[in-house]
Amino acid sequence: DAGITQSPRHKVTETGTPVTLRCHQTENHRYMYWYRQDPGHGLRLIHYSYGVKDTDKGEVSDGYSVSRSKTEDFLLTLESATSSQTSVYFCAISESRGSSDTQYFGPGTRLTVL
Amino acid sequence: AQTVTQSQPEMSVQEAETVTLSCTYDTSESNYYLFWYKQPPSRQMILVIRQEAYKQQNATENRFSVNFQKAAKSFSLKISDSQLGDTAMYFCAFMGTGANSKLTFGKGITLSVRP
Numbered sequence: 001d002a003g004i005t006q007s008p009r010h011k012v013t014e015t016g017t018p019v020t021l022r023c024h025q026t027e028n029h030r031y032m033y034w035y036r037q038d039p040g041h042g043l044r045l046i047h048y049s050y051g052v053k054d055t056d057k058g059e060v061s062d063g064y065s066v067s068r069s070k071t072e073d074f075l076l077t078l079e080s081a082t083s084s085q086t087s088v089y090f091c092a093i094s095e096s097r098g099s100s101d102t103q104y105f106g107p108g109t110r111l112t113v114l
Numbered sequence: 115a116q117t118v119t120q121s122q123p124e125m126s127v128q129e130a131e132t133v134t135l136s137c138t139y140d141t142s143e144s145n146y147y148l149f150w151y152k153q154p155p156s157r158q159m160i161l162v163i164r165q166e167a168y169k170q171q172n173a174t175e176n177r178f179s180v181n182f183q184k185a186a187k188s189f190s191l192k193i194s195d196s197q198l199g200d201t202a203m204y205f206c207a208f209m210g211t212g213a214n215s216k217l218t219f220g221k222g223i224t225l226s227v228r229p
Contacts, residue, residue, distance in 0.1 A: 033217075042118075042205055042219035043159075058216065090159060092217075102149070103217055105159035 003027050004106035006091050012112045019078040021109050023091030025071075031094045032074040033103065034058075034066060036087040043090060049074055081113040116141045118208050120220035127196045128228050134181075135191045135223050137206030147209045148182065148189045153222070154202040162204070165189065193225075201227045 003026030013019050023032060031050055035043040035058075045058030047066040055066050063085060067075045078085055091106040117140045127133035139148070150162040165173045165182050172180050177197075181190045193200055206220040 040221055042221045043217075044219075045216050048216075088157065092159075102161055102164060104161065105151075108157045108159075110157075 004091060004093055004104065006106040006109050008109060010110045012114065013081050014114050015082060016080050019081050021076045021089055023074045023106055025093050027093060028071060029093040029095050033092040034076045035090045035092065036060065037090060038087050083113050086113045087111060116208050116218045118206055118218050118220035120206055120223050122223050124224045126226045126228060129196055129198060131196055132192060132194045133196055135204050137189045137220055139187050139189065139208045143210045145211050149207040150191045151205045151207060152202045196227045198227050198229060201225060
């Protein structure tokens with residue numbers, strides 16, 4: 001199993017509150033990704049990183065920011081949480097982007113915004 | 115933009131029987147990768163199988179195999195000798211090979227294996 005952990009695993013927060021989710025990997029992989037999973041939508045890419053301090057937007061990036069100060073950590077921040085951001089969030093890693101590299105996923109974080 | 119379609123929201127199969135999950139995709143690229151991921155009730159996303167579009171041979175991993183029809187843009191997953199532990203949601207996913215390619219998922223199908 002890929003060495004990926006996410007914290008917290010569950011969180012309940014209130015609308016307007018800032019929230020930070022953490023993804024930590026022990027594989028030294030270059031690429032890291034944040035997805036959200038909602039019923040009827042599969043997984044959708046929020047942001048990704050291709051190296052320390054190098055990040056880019058995915059298809060559903062509004063309301064989210066990310067940071068990567070170390071290879072092993074990728075943080076997802078909701079500056080002011082809204083109920084529409086209630087979801088399950090997955091982190092994934094790959095050695096490189098596209099081509100033949102498979103993405104491996106963390107265990108997920110269930111976030112509820114009341 | 116690429117799209118991935120899983121038109122069957124739910125399926126059920128008797129233990130030890132064979133089941134096929136359907137997936138179609140749309141792309142203008144000639145080279146790409148296709149994946150099936152399994153998500154059991156634990157919520158963990160687990161890679162089941164991967165197919166490279168330039169390979170004509172269908173990928174196989176133990177009881178799991180694919181039927182890849184490139185011209186028809188179809189990528190179905192066959193599970194043989196179904197086991198209770200196969201009960202899960204299954205996602206089909208597509209990835210191109212360009213610099214800006216991303217993993218695009220279908221909406222998933224819930225498979226239940228009956229004892």
